[in-house]
Amino acid sequence: MVFPWRDKYIHLLTDFGFKRVFGTESNKALLIDFLNTLLPVHHQIQDVTIKTPEFFGNSLVNRRAIFDSYCQSTTGERFMVEIKKADHNFFKDPSVYYATFPIQEQAQQGNWHDQLTVVYTVGILDFIFNDHKHDSELLHVVELNNQHCELFYDKLKFIYIELPKFTKSVDQLETHFDKWLFLLKHLGEFKAPPESFPEDVFAQLFEVADIANFSPKEQALYYDSLKVYRDMYSVVETCIQEGFKQGRLEGLKQAAIEQGKLKVKQQVAKRMKAAGLPLKDIAQYTELSVDEINHLIS
Known part of the structure; x- marks a missing residue:
């Protein structure tokens, strides 16, 4: 089956496009680079193993969970990355529920005297939360705090990016994070890599995303x-x-x-x-x- 070349590069927010770039072992350098723009210094990733993105509950009535990308770093941290294309009333519930699967996975490897490793859920949202409509902050880090707003547990973290709030043009990009957000929104619109993206990681991205290949x-x-x-x-x-x-x-x-x-x-x-x-x-x-x-x- 042959298709006309309607685009030069894939759109990263499609399931296929995102999994091709961020969900394969051969392209894991791209996933590592993107995640490191979101993570604190002490959790910067050197290498990861791409794991199966599918989990099953421990009984027939439990829901199946499939993530767009799931990986584990060499130091044990687990990262689930998901694209969410449309808002709905119960988005936060499944987001928290699915975060329990990597925790359960660790429990199977030993007894409860073992320490759990950090689990990150990264949500790239192609919508804006209903309760965030009137603020400009696009990056949200959610942790478990106690009633005094003190960190209660530091091994379960949710990072959400409200992509529609990112409105910079190519000549307004200031940081490496800016460039990733810009390409998440606009990669499919390019006919050639822009000169302002000289980094090797973006050269690899444009190569991987070229539909002609x-x-x-x-x-x-x-x-x-x-x-x-x-x-x-x-x-x-x-x-x-x-x-x-x-x-x-x-x-x-x-x-x-x-x-x-x-x-x-x-x-x-x-x-x-x-x-x-x-x-x-x-x-x-x-x-x-x-x-x-x-x-x-x-």
Whole structure:
């Protein structure tokens, strides 16, 4: 299957694009560099091992958790990185729930006399929290504090980036962190690497993100992922318009998001199956189970 070159580089906020750049062992230098812009000095990463991004609960009724990227540093810290494309009423609940999986993973390795290592959850949000609409701060670090606002436990940390608040143009970028945020939003718009990004890590990023280097199978996966991303925005925008018209914005928005996400994933699964892609690849990129895919296609 051949696709027209509509873009030179991938959009990093697509599932395929993000996992290609930040979720593979061969490109882990990019993940390390990005994470080190967020981490304190004492947790700067030298090397990581990319781990399976999928966890299962310890019983049949527990939910499955799949992360966009999951890795462990050589000193033991665990890092889960997730893109969240649309706001919903219960975002914080699953975020905290999924953070417990790497903690449970450590418990299986020994008894409770062992010390747990630090767990970081990094959320790259393509939306703004409802209660943050009127402030300009885009980076939020959340820890467990006691009633006196003193740090109670320093081994569970949540870092959230509200990406829509980042509005700098390319000539306004001041820091390495600025450059990463700019590329998270705008990489897919470039036709060539800008001169203001001379760093080796960004040269590697542009090489990895160049669609011309993709195999036909990777092209199919990427453009299906891009369609999911764009359809998701279409669903949200339609929902907002309907909500304003009918005076029930929040309920319609959430229902449309969930229904639209499932429908788009099912459509993508059908196309990928018809293209002869393996079921395990389809399951990975659509987050549908193999059974759901087989039932859908049959």
